[in-house]
Amino acid sequence: MVGHYLKTTALALALGGWATGAMAADPSLDLVEPLAEYKLYVAENTAKLVEDTTAFTDAVKAGDVEKAKSLFAPTRTSYEKIEPIAELFSDLDVSIDARADDYEQAEQDPDFTGFHRIEYGLWEQGSTEGLAEYADKLLADVKELDARINGLTFPPEVVVGGAAVLMEEVAATKISGEEDRYSRTDLWDFDANFEGAEKIYELLRPLIADDEADFTAKVDGNFAAVDEVLEKYRSADGGFVSYEELTDTDRNALSAKVNTLAEDLATLRGKLGLG
Amino acid sequence: MTSPSKGIYLAIAGAAVLAVAGGAAFWYATQRNAGTQTAADQLVTVNATTCEPNAITVPGGRRSFEIVNASDRPIEWEILNGVMVVAERENIAPGFRSTLEVQLAPGEYAITCGLLSNPRGTLTVTPSDEAAAAASEVTLRKFLGPLSEYRVYLVMQGNAAVKAAEALRDAITANDLEAAREAWHQARLPYRRIEPLAYRFSDLEERIDARAAYLAGREQDPAFIGYHRIEYGLFAENRTEGLAPFADALVADLTELAARLKQAPLDPGLLIEIPGESALQIAQGQIPQGENLYAGNDLQDLAASLEGIGKLAGLLRQVVAGVDPALDKVIEQDMQAAEAHLAAIAAEAHPTYGDVPKAARDALAADLTRLSESLRKLQPAIGMN
Numbered sequence: 001m002v003g004h005y006l007k008t009t010a011l012a013l014a015l016g017g018w019a020t021g022a023m024a025a026d027p028s029l030d031l032v033e034p035l036a037e038y039k040l041y042v043a044e045n046t047a048k049l050v051e052d053t054t055a056f057t058d059a060v061k062a063g064d065v066e067k068a069k070s071l072f073a074p075t076r077t078s079y080e081k082i083e084p085i086a087e088l089f090s091d092l093d094v095s096i097d098a099r100a101d102d103y104e105q106a107e108q109d110p111d112f113t114g115f116h117r118i119e120y121g122l123w124e125q126g127s128t129e130g131l132a133e134y135a136d137k138l139l140a141d142v143k144e145l146d147a148r149i150n151g152l153t154f155p156p157e158v159v160v161g162g163a164a165v166l167m168e169e170v171a172a173t174k175i176s177g178e179e180d181r182y183s184r185t186d187l188w189d190f191d192a193n194f195e196g197a198e199k200i201y202e203l204l205r206p207l208i209a210d211d212e213a214d215f216t217a218k219v220d221g222n223f224a225a226v227d228e229v230l231e232k233y234r235s236a237d238g239g240f241v242s243y244e245e246l247t248d249t250d251r252n253a254l255s256a257k258v259n260t261l262a263e264d265l266a267t268l269r270g271k272l273g274l275g
Numbered sequence: 276m277t278s279p280s281k282g283i284y285l286a287i288a289g290a291a292v293l294a295v296a297g298g299a300a301f302w303y304a305t306q307r308n309a310g311t312q313t314a315a316d317q318l319v320t321v322n323a324t325t326c327e328p329n330a331i332t333v334p335g336g337r338r339s340f341e342i343v344n345a346s347d348r349p350i351e352w353e354i355l356n357g358v359m360v361v362a363e364r365e366n367i368a369p370g371f372r373s374t375l376e377v378q379l380a381p382g383e384y385a386i387t388c389g390l391l392s393n394p395r396g397t398l399t400v401t402p403s404d405e406a407a408a409a410a411s412e413v414t415l416r417k418f419l420g421p422l423s424e425y426r427v428y429l430v431m432q433g434n435a436a437v438k439a440a441e442a443l444r445d446a447i448t449a450n451d452l453e454a455a456r457e458a459w460h461q462a463r464l465p466y467r468r469i470e471p472l473a474y475r476f477s478d479l480e481e482r483i484d485a486r487a488a489y490l491a492g493r494e495q496d497p498a499f500i501g502y503h504r505i506e507y508g509l510f511a512e513n514r515t516e517g518l519a520p521f522a523d524a525l526v527a528d529l530t531e532l533a534a535r536l537k538q539a540p541l542d543p544g545l546l547i548e549i550p551g552e553s554a555l556q557i558a559q560g561q562i563p564q565g566e567n568l569y570a571g572n573d574l575q576d577l578a579a580s581l582e583g584i585g586k587l588a589g590l591l592r593q594v595v596a597g598v599d600p601a602l603d604k605v606i607e608q609d610m611q612a613a614e615a616h617l618a619a620i621a622a623e624a625h626p627t628y629g630d631v632p633k634a635a636r637d638a639l640a641a642d643l644t645r646l647s648e649s650l651r652k653l654q655p656a657i658g659m660n
Contacts, residue, residue, distance in 0.1 A: 026415055027419060029415065029419075032541055033426070035419060036424075036430070039424070043427075043431075090387075091358040092358075094391055101348060103390060104392040104393075111391065153590065154423065156423070165365075168365065171366075172365065
């Protein structure tokens, strides 16, 4: 113990000055409040996910293609907001949110299930035929997810690291338009990932605001910049227009800001002693 | 004026040596990175159908993996413990590489290898001094998850207590005696779950959980309010008349309690202290004497109390498991024994708690005392002071 203390002290002396900030000390009890608030936020979202998925899958099973299409994107938002936690359960993440690309036989693969399988049926095939079993499975899976998340002690590093994970997710699968390729509702998911990242950042911000004013000013600015571009694509119903309407200029602007945000937010763990 | 001690010079000299060593290590790492080899502990190449190698063994501790995507699709690479993701790198583009650093405890893990339809590989983490040291070290970091989770529990049960008291008030206002009695039973439960911390707000506790036995004027005392005053009306006087003001006050006091619990500062010492203390209080107070004298449903309350203690014990076991596995096991067994014993007594369907024989009460009290003694050992094992 004493030896450990001496080593740490000597190292701190050796690295003195230039390394401060990059190597924060131990995490503080101040993290308890934002971590708890985050779990409450996630719990609200999984409860909403169960409620919305019930309505969505009811529409699918009732054969109402138009209603099901209109509920697809808004239902997904509560999943996309909490993805860093939801994807901790690999079996459910796969059955709820996997893309056709993840399978050898793509859309024809018998294991391809979940939101995107139903999306494929609704938009590519224009029908709810054969979707009932995917609808039942999806509803059962989101209920299971809700129960598992409620019982989970959130790992602090996953929560704090989650802000960057969400922005990386945006950079990799939303800006490219890969995620919702049949429905072109990618901007809904983009916005939800973005909101989920901002939530984590907002909860942690008071812990670093005093010591890291330059950092928070930069991140605040980039969040605002992304928000401003996204707002241009809001539709009258409060949702978003088709991904195809996103201009190249805006796509590039978003891409640059999102990548910078991902890099900056990735330093939160180190700053809060959870490196 | 005193001259600086020898120690300072030694520290400065030591620091200089470390700085040079650090620089050398940095140069070495840079050189290794520049080559085709990896600086990571393990290189993993993911091709179209499999991981190469597909069966990996590393010693426990903080390990790094460099993942090379040699397939023609973007991949994610995950280390799985059952269905839980331990660590992952997402969206590695074809031809790119990515490094992952993760703290690994000894055990068997699976690794994903590109397409979901591809077979998974295995990762065997062997015991090591490094892993043993990491597991046994008590750090504040290990408490952050449990403390946050307990705060969430306080908020959720605090809100549930308010909601249940509102339902009780509504049944009283509607003059529905049977509904009010059932609502009263239910209204106690969330409060009992969070009582290990809630009772510490003594001003509120006196209003919420006052008992006639402790008041000079007993049931007629003006300070007799809260849960038990309502219980007295519903179960001893068999009426709802006159109870509405008490129900309104209970809702208001529980609302204040929920707000305070949400703000209550939690720390490892408190988390360690309250479950053992709570178990002992129940063993010495409620089990021998009973607390719901008019409703006689103490077994229901006791089950809720055990849930609350079990929540705390479960969170603390997450911390103690690596530090003192034997104590972890003892707490699990004592907790299960108390739960099983209580369930067995409840299954005997006693009309009221007064009908539970003394021998059964004594045995249950002994279970709770034993549990509290085990929980008390947490302080020397994982206490931070």
